[in-house]
Amino acid sequence: MQTLDNLKNATFKILTSSSTGSGFYLKNEDVLITNHHVVKGYKKVAVEDNNQNRIIANVIMINPDIDIAILKPEQPIDIEHAFSINSSLVITTRQKVYVLGYPFGMPFTITEGIVSNPEQQMNGKHFVQTDAAINPGNSGGPLVTEEGFLVGINSSKFNNADNMGFAIPFKEVASAIESIKSNIDGKFSLQCHSCHSLSYDPVDYCNNxxxxxxxxxxxxxELGELSNFIEDAIAQLGINPVLTRAGYEYWNFHQGSSEIRIFIYKRDYLYITSPINTIPKENLLDLYTYLISSNHSPFKLGIYQNTIFISYRVHMADIFKDEDSKNYVKEKLKDLALKADEMDDFLVNTYGCPMTTYSKKDLRR
Structure with missing residues (x-):
């Protein structure tokens, strides 16, 4: 029997250069389901599992009217338990339900609630209303029963609703799945909100x-000049930049065990930083002496809230002065990623500094 704990492996974080959301995997169909507004404007997105592993998924169908998108993973998703649709499921008022997902981009969470109304009508459509909190980042994730049966797709579009959450009913998911059976080649398609036929080309009117x-x-x-610059540097590390997008002008990825973060600060500075280790309980004098006296220029070692960071900062004006400046910053971005992966092991072995919770789970020491 499926449990909520093992269904977390079938609940994924969906990442683009605009935002993050949630999604879930249907094993029998080998597709992921999420909200349209989570992937709007993208035909390829990053999908991250609970162990921080990422793969690319292609958007093969969207329906903006009911806010559903279907994604096809480019690599196999090898998990034992996944979501399935029980067409005979009946949702009742006061039934216990659970919201699964990644609110605000945080790690996986489960939130309990009850069904307030199984067929709440809004804007000419029906939603499952619940008192379980559905926050930004939960969008696209599953709402399930205690037994793990799919109730609907969480939606945080109604963010002015107090103590109310809404989900797109599972029957809409079943209808969307049925429509993609004709999409044999897995192309990007737009589903007509009236007849549910698929269009593969930009047209003004449904051909059906x-x-x-x-x-x-x-x-x-479209990405701006700065985003293209950063993603070109990431590509030179041998990483597909799509896998590193984690919101507006923000990228993160793992180089070995270390998490690398790239972001813009107040429109003036480009920051590249990595939380590599935490402060140990012993040998603090030796560690602090090393952190103060060692020279890793142009990178800086620092401590913030018990975490050791290695960082590089450059003013935006200094990046685009000329071609040599751009190439130099690209090299520093790559160098910092490699240095962080080397440094976290060094601090573990030399000073007993544990790796952080941000480090790749299967590579922590």
């Missing part, structure tokens, strides 16, 4: 029923 469509949904989100 003539209903008006939004062809702008086929337009990819």
């Amino acid at each position: 029923c003539g209903c008006q469509l939004s062809k702008d949904e086929f337009i990819d989100e």
Whole structure:
């Protein structure tokens, strides 16, 4: 029997260069389900499991009207327990339900609540209303029963609702799954909100029923000059930049065991930093002496809230002065990633500093 604990392995974080959300895996169909607004503007997204491993998934169907998107993973997802749709499931008022996902981009959480209304009508559509908290980041994740049966897709679009959460009913998921059976090649497609047929090209009207469509949904989100610059540097590490996107002008990835973070601070500075180790309980004098006296220029070692960071900061104006400046910063980005992976092992072995909770789980020491 499926339990909520083992279903966490089938609940994923969905990441783009605009935001993060949640999604869940249907093993029989080999697809992931999420909200359309989580992946809007992207045909490829990063998908992260509970162990911080990421793969790329292709968006193969969107329906903006009901806020559903279906993703096809580029690599096999090898898990024992996954979500399935029970077409005979009946949702009742006061039934206990659980919200699974990654609120605010945090690690996996489970939040308990009850069904307030199984068929709440809003804007001409029905939703499952619950008192369980559905926060930004939970969007696209599953709402399930105590037995692990899918109730619906969590949606945080209604963020002005106090103590109320809403989910798109599981029957809409079943309908969306049925429609992609015709999408044999796994192409990006837009589902008509009227007849549910799929369009593979940007057209103004549905070829099947003539209903008006939004062809702008086929337009990819464009990256700016700075984002392209950073992603080119990440690519030179041998990492697909799509896998590193984690929100607006924010990237993170693991180089070996170390988590690397890249972000813009107040529009003035580019920061590249890594939380490599935490402060141990012993040998503090030797450690502090090393941290103060060692020279890792142009990188800096520092401590913030019991965590040791290695960082590099550069003013935006200094990046784009000329081609040599851009190439220099790209090299420093790569060098810091490699240095962080080397440094965390050094601090473990020399000063007994534990790796941080941000370190890759299967590589912590």
